[in-house]
Amino acid sequence: MLFLYILRRIAWSIPLLFAVSIIAFALISAPPGDYITSFAATLSESGDVVDQARLDAMRERYGLDQPFLVQYWHWISNAVQGDFGISFEWQQPVSTLIWERMSLSVTLALATLMFTWALALPIGIYSAVRKYSIGDYVVTAIGFLGLATPNFLFALVLMYIAVVYFGADVSGLFSDEYQDAPWSWAKLVDLAKHIWIPVIILGTSATASLVRIMRANLLDELHRPYVTTARAKGLSEWRLIMKYPVRIAINPFVSTIGWAFPQLISGAVITAVVLSLPTAGPLMLQALLAQDMYLAGAFILLLCCLSIIGMLVSDILLAVIDPRIRFR
């Protein structure tokens, strides 16, 4: 039953991916000009001069003078064979560029997710169970602040304070000496020393919103007759709350896994840019700005794949946790 369901979902995702790839490619081509135009614009913005003949030759070499459908076909026909083409800007294969950055993106996203859950779950439960207590008000106030502050602004303020008052640099994920060093225990420790700042910055608003969701959901459940019944039968308060209402209230948490996957790449692009994190987000943003078609296209395709997989995983998990949900 479960197996068939997964198979059906996967089969459906193929036409979906295909449709998304066309839309993605069309969107990337939609702005006026092409990679060459934006290359020329970037250079002349810095007062540099480019050779017009060279530009025209580049445009021809990259096939940018071809009609849209020809370009798309060229890209997708190679992509299904696993060749995502060459990045115009870096003259490197797109797949190498993307994988280089993915490992750090995954690490950061997982760390943030764990941080968010570890904080949001207990706080959410506490503020629901101790509704309108002082602790609840404090948590709620902080939560609203966290929700209302954009991550990147928080990052900017933190960086400014760090530079101006402490003379420290909080950007990046590694100290200078480890930036391009091969992986070692020391580099891992160095990463651990730096990663908590972006994790806190990225985690605050997600934590705040999850606390609110958890609180609201749990409040709905706490007054249900089954809770009263269980309490009347003498179940300990801790076991009662954890076993029944929390299990139901946790539902939206699991749904967020579906969004968490694409967030590996697209999440917190601006924050990553501000903090100069070597993750995939800024590279994707650069590719889109520079109209580096194949690189940007591959990113968007990957995002789409991750969304589909994420949704699938969260659907399966939901069914496991909540016995009322059944596959059809």
Next chain:
Amino acid sequence: MKRIIDRVRMRSGRVMAGLMFGVAITPLMALSDAGQGATGEAPALAEKVAAGELPPVSERVGSEPAVIQPLDSIGTYGGELRTGLRGSSDHNGILRVVGPQGLVRWDPQYTEVVPNVAESFEVDDEGKVFTFHLREGMKWSDGTPFTADDVMFNVTDLILNDEFAPIPARYTTGGEPLKAEKLDSYTVRFTFAQPYGDFLAELAAPLGQNPVLYSKHYCSRFMPKYNDNIEELIAAENAADWQNLFLQKCGDLEIPARWGNPERPTLDPWVIIEPYTGGATRVVMERNPYFWQIDTDGNQLPYIDKLVMPIGADTESLILAIIGGRIDFGLRHIDAPNNRPVLAENREPGGYQFFEAAPPGGSNMVINLNLTSKNSELKKVFNERDFRVALSIGMDRQAIIDTVMLGDGEPWQHGPFETHPYFDERTSTQFLEHDPERANALLDGLGLVERGANGMRLLPNGAPLKFRVDVIPTFDPTWVDALQLIEQQWAEIGVDMDINPMERTFFYQRTSESNEHDAAVWNGRQSWVSGQLPHQLVPVSHDSRYGIPWVNWYESGGERGEEPPVSVKKRLELYDKARGIADPAGRRATMLEIASIAADEFEVIGVSKALPTYGIIKNGLRNVPESMPSSWSYPTPSPTLLQTWYWAE
């Protein structure tokens, strides 16, 4: 050899010296005297020599190293120089620091072209034959010899190879490419069909490095001509074809991949250790043990061990790094007037000071009415000289300078400054006065008498006289502010102008590529000397937005675009002629003839003089001039010879 150098200096040097830049700063360049050997080297290299890992320094630099007189003092070895890069496509930020090591280079004052990779050069009297003497025993950064074969490889296999890329226009005269011959292992000769006086200046600019860019023994393996198994290599490196493979491995003048391969041998003072690639967060370069320049005491350059260039995502993070004291040299991207207060305020905590970067001439803001507009009614009006004059005197430049540019300016059209030998009074200073009455009279005289309900003038066909000025707000933040004042000032003479701010790629596509604009704003920071494109004077570049179809016509040799009017055609002919003239006085006379025709036509409208901007330099860094020219063809700051900069103890 000394004799030859002197003769060259006589011909293209001394006379140019007076002409090129006008103001001469203190002279600090002594030309190489063959025979001086290298004796000193960095401690780290000396250790390697002692361990037998490197040949001795005198062998590494060869028997004819270039001898450089440092600006103030002989330096000491060691330290890092940190400069910032901004995100993607900032490869020229590296180029400007490392410097284009071409056959020749500009001297630090931007007044004359001096030998660089070439030990000396000779030019025949006609300006057609250029002979370059290379340095005996000079080596690539991997220790292999640099000889005439490398130059021949670069010229015949790459510059003149259509399969690789079209032949760059700067290596052709009258449509015919140069001919290169190898006279002996250390002498090459380039011959042109027609006189080409500007050739040396072209070679000194960043785009003139082609003849000595690639090492034959390394880069030839990526060409089918030299490698029979090229297909395997292409497949192994995931490349699309040999051209792509070549660019991946050896780069090109102006693409990021130039700094992406640490294996590629170069002639640069520093070589890549951590490359500039898609995932990079910084670029690191280390001293080239085979660098071929020494100071006057025989110490091998560069003094500074390492260049470290963190890649910030945007200008703001670059500025944050500067005020945090994490950048030692900065000019590119940060020199906008609005950054000045925050940078000035943090001089002490950041431990840096300002230096001046002076544009060679011209204007920061020039309005180009599109004389080839697709809107026929507007085109007719724009092509009336009186209309353009009316707009110019309808502008209150002093008010704009006082409010928008914080007083940092002077009313100016465009063109070289008063102190420059190329200064042309009319081009720069005519129609600067604010005279709305006369402007109104001129417009009435053109028959634009009828007014609409809002008091604005109507075109002869009854439609409102209204046009849009395209502008990139992020390029120069003063432009949009200035345009807002101009909009009000022009409204007083009944001309309805709209500001049309847009994203830079869109701007480029709308103006330079498809000619859809009514008018556009750009700069014109030029002194018209060899190696610069005088794009506000003659339509020769995609930045000549008053006549893009004329540019296309000129660049395609009449095949595409639109045939320009007589006056423009005459100037294009004169411009080609000026580029050929070897005698500086003759070149100047021809350029001034062009300027005089341009002044008669009065095609473009300037606002204010391009006054010097500023960069930051860390305290304790020595041999850095307090003021340097700022230009792409110079290209700031590399001709000030960063290899002679050093850290005070």
